[in-house]
Amino acid sequence: MNETPPPPPYAGRGPSRRAVLGALTAVSAAATVPLLSASPAAAAPGPCEDLLYIGTWNQNQVHAVRFDPESGTMTPLGAVAQTSSSWVTVHPHRPVLYVGGAEQGGFVRSFGIDDTTGALLQTGQIETEPVPTGSGGLSYIAPTADGGALLVADFAAGAAATVSLTADGALGEVVSSVQDTGSGPNPRQAAPHPHHVVVDPSRGFALVADFGADRVFVYDYDAPTHRLSTGADGPGSFATTPGSGPRRLVFHPDGHTVYLLSELTADLRALDWDAHTGTLTERQLLMTNAPEHTGSTSAAELAVSRDGRYVYVSNRGDNALVVFSAVRPTGLLTEIQRVPCGGVTPWSMTLHASGRWLFVANETSSTVNLFGVDPASGGLTDTGMSVAVPNPDSIAVRHCHPVAREIAGR
Template sequence: MAPGQGPAAPVPPGPARAFIGSFTSAGGRGLLTAAVDPRTGALTALGATAAVADPSYLALAPDGRVLYAVSERDQGAVAAFDVADALPRQLGEPVPAGGGSPTHLALADGHVVTANYGSGSVTVLPLRADGALDAPSCVLHHHGSGPDPERQEGPHAHQVLPDPSGRWVLSVDLGTDSVRVCALAADTGTLSVRAEVALRAGSGPRHLAFHPAGTHAYVVNELAPTMTVCRWDAAEGTLTRLSEVPLLPEPVEGASYASEVVVAPDGRFLWVANRGHDSISVFALPADAARPELRTTVPCGGHWPRDLVLDPTGRRLYAANERSGDVTWFDVDQESGIPRLAGSLDAPAASCVVLG
């Protein structure tokens, strides 16, 4: 130890478990639970349940005791699981989502909100005291289309996310090339649109993530390998498009479809998963958060990375590789932000990872 230096600050412990969603229709095991090694971040499978078909996206309650899963079917549904014990226990029957093919869900002010890709709508489901779900209190339908006749013939809500202030719920729509800013009335469980923000026609926005300062949002586009940088004003509920930056270095062979974006807890780095290119893009974020700089891309360790999640310490990154059927994990260099592959777990048709 150098003179005058105290002992190094202890690294906070990471999450104890991981929950992995998958497509049962493609051979997945449904909802897979894994233990997380606190020293290495390695995953060890504990068990799985296929009680719900195609639980493609998951969300964990803030207290970590209840897990919610969409059932991405034509007649979409949402299921709740008690995860206080080692393995999940279903809380009642799945509740119809009021929309088709839900691809995403989030918790907001005592409710679960889903993005229904197939029907181009957003559904609000109230929560009971025990964490179980009530029937939908609101289904908000999107309207519009985009220039791609195959993917944008109508609205396709792909993500719902509360903003860091908790005052707004944003929905990202691939079909209409837009993001809607909504207010959720907690007493009635209804959504009202504050504004619809147009992004570049044909870009096909899929998911967004907020900077931890709450001043910017980063929208990854599925139909173009780009990311749209936006300014966010929580006081007014306004999203302002600033720029669009490439996700990959040039030249790139073949098609690439971005899936997920995550931002470091300290706001210094940002990562994007790219399907087809099968990579993770690494961006450095400047102090003002407005001009992401593409540093490099690294292989995702599998094929078709559908989801990407960072552990709360910012030291490990996990990718759900749908078509190779595994979840890979990476140690993140704290100086450069570059992930280094550290291991993998077999998880057929993996689509989502939640840590808790």
């Protein structure tokens, strides 16, 4: 049975600006007391365990889970922060978690991570919208590969931005902001709504998948300053099918192929990327719905294996995970597996760095489910293991750092 699709993201969901400012004051006052479950699960970790941080849709919490990558076991630690959390991500080198808020203003908050206990301590916050839009919603945030900035997709404001980070991972300032334009035929596409932003491997461009405009916008990107700009002739763009709602895009490790997933039509494109001209050219279009699909259509998340041999998609209309093999050297795709997601509404998913595990945030069923990944075949196996988290929407992994934990435990 197909589930009713989730309501339009970020539309009219934020509290008033007065309420937000009041809540921020309360958060700042409470920030000196890290939140951590008092259950036995909060005991000292094993020799080398990872920490999962999970955003919660409309629950104003971040939850933590301890994960043992050897045994594949997950131990819930409960809520470790009380804050709006439409997307979570970790610094590539520092023990810092960043949380994108769903309220007006485009807030990003930083939290120091205690690698031993999983506890969080708020260390900063920044408002990325110069003029609040009246309805909130950051749809995505992620650090650049060098850890020098955060990339921000502001669904509500129709803008993409960069926020500088200091050497220790602290939030700096809004370095740049660019405004998308356009709309689509779906009622949810009345204005531009950036859903994802990535920097290309050449570090000369930033690509923005815009759900509302049915476009992938291509902006100039200056790597030393982390600044986005429109260029002399404005941004380049790639147009998708009207009403498709581009949601996620990921580069293949070869640097020449981009995979683009659209939410409203649940289709997956393989695009050629020309880093000299900053242009995208379509090479393949596939449907991620099952052949017998009926009812609502909604694709959500996209991931590529480290070796580039496999591509993974979450399909919310079918409550399924779909696996594709990527043919070398073209990067073109062939579907090889389709499995139930283990719950309802697979909002997002995250591949473990080892390539052996896939975490799935099933938002409606309020579970994070663990799948095993066969690195040789790319196939997924439901481990049957899950943890209860209220309405999970995103998963960030803080990978084990045994030296840091040894020092912290002294």
